[in-house]
Amino acid sequence: MSAAPEAPARSPRQVVGAYVALTKPRVIELLLITTIPAMLLAARGLPPLWLIACTLAGGTLAAGSANALNCYVDADIDAVMKRTGARPLAQNAIPPRNALIFGVVLGVVSFGFLWITTNLMSAVFAVLTILFYIFVYTLVLKRRTSQNIIWGGMAGCMPVIIGWSAVTGTVxxxxxxxxxxxxxxxxxxxxxxxxxxxxxxxxxxxxxxxxxxxxxxxxxxxxxxxxxxxxxxxxxxxxxxxxxxxxxxxxxxxxxxxxxxxxxxxxxxxxxxxxxxxxxxxxxxxxxxxxxxxxxxxxxxxxxxxx
CATH class of the missing domain: 1.20.120 (Four Helix Bundle (Hemerythrin (Met), subunit A))
Structure with a gap:
């Protein structure tokens, strides 16, 4: 049995870029589109700017965690799809173990950051979103049913809940x-x-x-x-x-x-x-x-x- 091909040597900038790509920055745009309006409506005006900044930062970390872990689980799929063939794990740009650790660390940091800067409810919602996206959508629904995106899409709905709860402490x-x-x-x-x-x-x-x-x-x-x-x-x-x-x-x-x-x-x-x-x-x-x-x-x- 032949050994797995070694990852090509990459510059520090390329490595950083690969880890950033794991988080799927364009997907995180939905966070910005929906979280801020939810916070503005919850506050009936402009909430403290630091609260908006912290909620977006914590939410970005949580979304990055979910996306990185999704890349880890779906590495085999990404490698055979033209649309996703350039993703880091499909290109062997990052060791899978490193991607897994990176995703978990982002999730842990997002929980702690949101708990400290907003409230425990928002932090818990962020973690539940990560777990749902990975264990319910990616591991169970995605490869088994055509209804995958209907229920799996619930993870993408959570930024408004997190934003609202960050302002009000309720839902x-x-x-x-x-x-x-x-x-x-x-x-x-x-x-x-x-x-x-x-x-x-x-x-x-x-x-x-x-x-x-x-x-x-x-x-x-x-x-x-x-x-x-x-x-x-x-x-x-x-x-x-x-x-x-x-x-x-x-x-x-x-x-x-x-x-x-x-x-x-x-x-x-x-x-x-x-x-x-x-x-x-x-x-x-x-x-x-x-x-x-x-x-x-x-x-x-x-x-x-x-x-």
């Missing part, structure tokens, strides 16, 4: 409504990406919905989940103002219409650019949460029930 229903927005937004967002890289997932043996269902069935689900997402954004109207409601309705109609167009093209047998919907869904989520943030900072009277 109010607006935080749960924001959780719902991200929960229902995640499947259509991810399925659009998976449609583009369907062959990649099939090669890796990951039963993403586009791998096991027809394109028409997938886009129908995208339409359904898109509408549910839009309806969830309206649940926040009673605690927000007219600015948020206007943004949520306008961007929601745009999002839903785009989903319908995607389904219509597929149903007619036309060629689709699912990545356009993928990027558009990122913009949609940003618009909704930015509208929420602006409303919270301006401090206009909440609409209340009925609206």
């Amino acid at each position: 109010g229903w607006p935080a749960l409504a924001m959780f719902g927005v991200i929960f229902f937004w995640t499947p259509p967002h991810t399925w659009a990406l998976a449609m583009k890289f369907k062959e990649d997932y099939a090669r890796a043996g990951v039963p993403m919905l586009p791998v096991v269902a027809t394109a028409q069935q997938v886009t129908r689900q995208i339409v359904i989940y898109s509408w549910i997402t839009v309806l969830c954004t309206l649940l926040l109207a009673p605690v927000a103002g007219w600015i948020y409601l206007a943004v949520a309705v306008a961007s929601g109609v745009w999002f839903a219409v785009f989903a319908h167009r995607l389904h219509g093209v597929v149903r007619r047998g036309g060629s689709t650019n699912t990545m356009k919907f993928f990027h558009m869904s990122n913009l949609y989520l940003m618009l909704v949460f930015c509208g929420l943030a602006v409303d919270a900072v301006i401090g206009l009277p909440a609409l209340g029930w009925p609206f």
